[in-house]
Amino acid sequence: MSGTHIGVPSVLAHELPRPVPLDELAHCPVGDVFRRLGDRWSLLLLSLLGTRPHRYNELHRSVEGISQRMLTRTLRSLENDGLVRRQVYPTVPPSVEYSLTPLGGTLLEPLSALADWAVLHAGEMDAARAQHTD
Amino acid sequence: MSGTHIGVPSVLAHELPRPVPLDELAHCPVGDVFRRLGDRWSLLLLSLLGTRPHRYNELHRSVEGISQRMLTRTLRSLENDGLVRRQVYPTVPPSVEYSLTPLGGTLLEPLSALADWAVLHAGEMDAARAQHTD
DNA sequence: CGGAATCCAATGTGATACTG
DNA sequence: CAGTATCACATTGGATTCCG
Numbered sequence: 001m002s003g004t005h006i007g008v009p010s011v012l013a014h015e016l017p018r019p020v021p022l023d024e025l026a027h028c029p030v031g032d033v034f035r036r037l038g039d040r041w042s043l044l045l046l047s048l049l050g051t052r053p054h055r056y057n058e059l060h061r062s063v064e065g066i067s068q069r070m071l072t073r074t075l076r077s078l079e080n081d082g083l084v085r086r087q088v089y090p091t092v093p094p095s096v097e098y099s100l101t102p103l104g105g106t107l108l109e110p111l112s113a114l115a116d117w118a119v120l121h122a123g124e125m126d127a128a129r130a131q132h133t134d
Numbered sequence: 135m136s137g138t139h140i141g142v143p144s145v146l147a148h149e150l151p152r153p154v155p156l157d158e159l160a161h162c163p164v165g166d167v168f169r170r171l172g173d174r175w176s177l178l179l180l181s182l183l184g185t186r187p188h189r190y191n192e193l194h195r196s197v198e199g200i201s202q203r204m205l206t207r208t209l210r211s212l213e214n215d216g217l218v219r220r221q222v223y224p225t226v227p228p229s230v231e232y233s234l235t236p237l238g239g240t241l242l243e244p245l246s247a248l249a250d251w252a253v254l255h256a257g258e259m260d261a262a263r264a265q266h267t268d
Numbered sequence: 269c270g271g272a273a274t275c276c277a278a279t280g281t282g283a284t285a286c287t288g
Numbered sequence: 289c290a291g292t293a294t295c296a297c298a299t300t301g302g303a304t305t306c307c308g
Contacts, residue, residue: 123163
């Protein structure tokens with residue numbers, strides 16, 4: 001399997017040992033994954049599920065702003081991608097628990113890094129936006 | 135400034151020293167930032183710009199799939215958020231260079247982590263999706 | 269070259285109502 | 289409780305045209 005895409009991690013490292021053909025970044029898995037995760041809710045839902053399993057309505061309340069439709073759709077999509085597990089407990093009334101799969105768990109670390117960045121730099125983004133009269 | 139939001143980084147760390155009110159994750163800056171970056175192109179464009187500055191048509195070719203409209207809109211949005219700088223060189227024909235601002239540069243590390251994850255685990259996602267007849 | 273403007277189609281998103 | 293169904297609206301994407 002010679003490289004049809006960038007071969008190894010740290011493709012975006014600041015100091016690259018050698019110039020990697022990054023123009024192909026959009027063609028390699030990175031583009032795919034970013035496109036799947038690049039919607040309004042996926043990142044947030046994954047983060048939430050990363051803290052602990054959640055039930056459906058619990059997510060619905062926590063995310064706030066998401067519609068039932070998009071909550072269901074996004075969860076199904078993430079489930080489809082093997083990142084989220086949907087566990088149905090046949091109680092009455094029914095209870096459904098969503099949690100990260102092992103694969104989803106591995107995504108939690110990079111996601112945490114992004115969340116940490118958000119906490120640290122959200123203010124600067126707000127300030128920048130204020131300047132642009134947004 | 136007592137915590138109106140989660141106070142410190144690593145909010146999503148697997149082993150939390152104490153139970154943080156993560157239900158408020160959607161209300162804290164994380165939700166905002168994830169929402170801004172959570173679109174089809176922002177993550178990819180930032181990653182691309184993280185490798186080196188790019189010109190407009192260069193981005194248009196590299197991202198492949200993006201329309202002029204969305205490329206311009208997304209770049210403006212990122213510029214507005216203080217993540218991307220637009221530098222016009224009054225040559226003839228005109229040349230415009232997009233690059234990361236210092237703030238945008240700080241985002242590059244978490245973004246790299248995500249890109250690395252993508253390279254490592256894209257195959258597993260594909261496999262999962264295949265099982266679900268997607 | 270680097271856009272902006274316009275039109276149009278496709279998809280995303282949300283509110284509401286309804287169901288097992 | 290955990291969704292589905294339906295409709296209405298917003299956003300996105302593509303293609304084309306035009307401009308400095």
